Amino acid sequence: MNTIVKCLYVFVGITIVGFYSYSAYYGRALWEDPVQKNTEYKGNRVYGGYGNRFNHK
Amino acid sequence: MATVSLSSFPQKETVECPHCHSSIVLYDPRGSEFCACSFCQSHLQFIDEVPKKVGSFSAPRSKALIPLGAEGVLKGTTFKVIAFLEKEENAQYGWREYLLYNYEKGYATLSEFDGHWNVIYGNNFLPKLDKVLYGNDYIMYDDVEYRLFHKYNPKVVSLSGELDWDIKKEFLQVSEFIAPPFIISREKGREKHSHADHYRGEYLEPKEIAAAFGLDPAGFPPQTGIVSNQPSATGDQWLWSFRAALLMLLAIFVVQFFLVVTKPEKVVFNESLELAYDPQKGVNEFKPVMSPSFELMDESASLDLEMTASVTNNWLEATIVLVNEKTNQTWEVTKGVEFYEGVEGGEHWTEGSRSTAVLLSEIPAGTYHLNVYPASDSPLSNSMSVKITANEVIWRNIFAALIVLSILPLIAFVRVRHFEQKRWSNSNYSPYNQ
Numbered sequence: 001m002n003t004i005v006k007c008l009y010v011f012v013g014i015t016i017v018g019f020y021s022y023s024a025y026y027g028r029a030l031w032e033d034p035v036q037k038n039t040e041y042k043g044n045r046v047y048g049g050y051g052n053r054f055n056h057k
Numbered sequence: 058m059a060t061v062s063l064s065s066f067p068q069k070e071t072v073e074c075p076h077c078h079s080s081i082v083l084y085d086p087r088g089s090e091f092c093a094c095s096f097c098q099s100h101l102q103f104i105d106e107v108p109k110k111v112g113s114f115s116a117p118r119s120k121a122l123i124p125l126g127a128e129g130v131l132k133g134t135t136f137k138v139i140a141f142l143e144k145e146e147n148a149q150y151g152w153r154e155y156l157l158y159n160y161e162k163g164y165a166t167l168s169e170f171d172g173h174w175n176v177i178y179g180n181n182f183l184p185k186l187d188k189v190l191y192g193n194d195y196i197m198y199d200d201v202e203y204r205l206f207h208k209y210n211p212k213v214v215s216l217s218g219e220l221d222w223d224i225k226k227e228f229l230q231v232s233e234f235i236a237p238p239f240i241i242s243r244e245k246g247r248e249k250h251s252h253a254d255h256y257r258g259e260y261l262e263p264k265e266i267a268a269a270f271g272l273d274p275a276g277f278p279p280q281t282g283i284v285s286n287q288p289s290a291t292g293d294q295w296l297w298s299f300r301a302a303l304l305m306l307l308a309i310f311v312v313q314f315f316l317v318v319t320k321p322e323k324v325v326f327n328e329s330l331e332l333a334y335d336p337q338k339g340v341n342e343f344k345p346v347m348s349p350s351f352e353l354m355d356e357s358a359s360l361d362l363e364m365t366a367s368v369t370n371n372w373l374e375a376t377i378v379l380v381n382e383k384t385n386q387t388w389e390v391t392k393g394v395e396f397y398e399g400v401e402g403g404e405h406w407t408e409g410s411r412s413t414a415v416l417l418s419e420i421p422a423g424t425y426h427l428n429v430y431p432a433s434d435s436p437l438s439n440s441m442s443v444k445i446t447a448n449e450v451i452w453r454n455i456f457a458a459l460i461v462l463s464i465l466p467l468i469a470f471v472r473v474r475h476f477e478q479k480r481w482s483n484s485n486y487s488p489y490n491q
Contacts, residue, residue, distance in 0.1 A: 013305040027359030029418040
């Protein structure tokens with residue numbers, strides 16, 4: 001493994017550690033659950049509760 | 058026996074070949090008992106210091122890269138090349154050996170196969186070789202395990218130079234055990250109770266040999282294939298990347314531990330909300346509920362929002378809106394719980410869960426409340442509870458860092474494995490065939 005790859009890996013690694021530290025401190029998830037921001041609830045939704053019931057008698 | 062315990066190389070002497078009358082130079086005239094004439098390939102034995110022909114060898118197939126009489130310092134020891142041998146196994150493949158003579162300790166060997174070199178020492182250099190321990194397909198030497206790689210019966214094809222034993226009468230069974238960059242050869246006569254000798258070889262790069270004997274490495278044969286004890290460059294790469302990744306992961310865990318202590322997780326909201334069915338709003342719809350207010354003190358935090366409802370053979374779904382009372386910023390999530398159970402074929406079964414959770418990211422400090430819009434299949438559903446925990450460990454971030462940091466070590470590991478599989482493809486004792 002040449003020095004360039006090693007340096008690049010160390011750089012990427014330190015960036016990851018730094019970004020992780022920032023995210024952990026500010027409570028930031030790298031990928032979020034489905035959340036709608038600054039919307040007004042309009043009541044137009046599709047219920048998800050029907051699915052499993054068809055699997056059982 | 059080779060002359061040893063001297064302070065310098067003995068004076069060379071010249072003898073005449075009794076067969077072709079050519080001059081033969083001896084570099085250890087007192088110690089060498091046999092030699093071969095470089096011109097007629099006669100095998101000569103010194104009887105009362107007079108050379109007598111006792112046989113002959115084939116003509117060498119190749120020229121010695123290191124000339125007889127060349128002096129060099131290899132691994133800190135001064136050697137003189139006194140013989141060049143060509144050997145083969147079952148006429149399938151051959152290799153070359155250079156007998157090295159040191160005036161203090163005696164013989165060592167340089168071997169070359171497909172451009173790969175080994176320097177090989179016996180117990181005159183490594184006394185611990187007499188204490189090799191045997192296991193099943195491995196041996197232990199100096200607390201290192203050497204794995205069985207190959208067994209063969211070498212045959213001497215040609216000889217130039219001198220030595221102190223009758224190599225023509227040498228019929229050996231050789232077992233090779235490897236722990237790259239080292240190899241241990243166990244040499245045993247074909248007689249049932251013959252003594253076994255051990256030799257340890259160390260892989261050397263051609264440039265080391267060339268530097269030791271003052272030769273031009275460009276004249277050395279190119280390396281082809283992978284030999285048994287060739288060190289794996291990818292092995293070092295894997296070790297380096299594995300250690301680097303481990304260090305970075307350790308740093309991540311240290312950071313996380315520090316934050317767990319200085320910014321601990323805390324429950325900021327934990328309430329049971331009463332629900333009321335609203336037939337005017339439509340099937341399944343309940344009246345909206347507004348929760349009491351609660352405070353988020355940290356500058357910015359993750360929130361784990363857990364919703365629980367005591368549903369049985371039913372479902373409950375709610376759109377929950379987190380509202381910042383000062384800025385009117387909102388975060389809207391829709392989550393549902395469903396839980397079913399029953400008995401089928403005499404067995405009790407359950408499916409689903411009565412609770413579910415969602416992670417909200419980077420929620421700023423402030424006063425908040427929840428607007429909850431429930432819906433359920435059962436108009437009798439009358440409560441649900443919501444619990445909000447701030448500053449929970451975000452495991453998905455740790456897993457993401459782990460995955461990214463593991464990429465290079467994983468690639469290096471695959472390359473190491475590929476290299477080792479190629480190495481062991483030349484062996485009948487490969488662990489990769491099992």
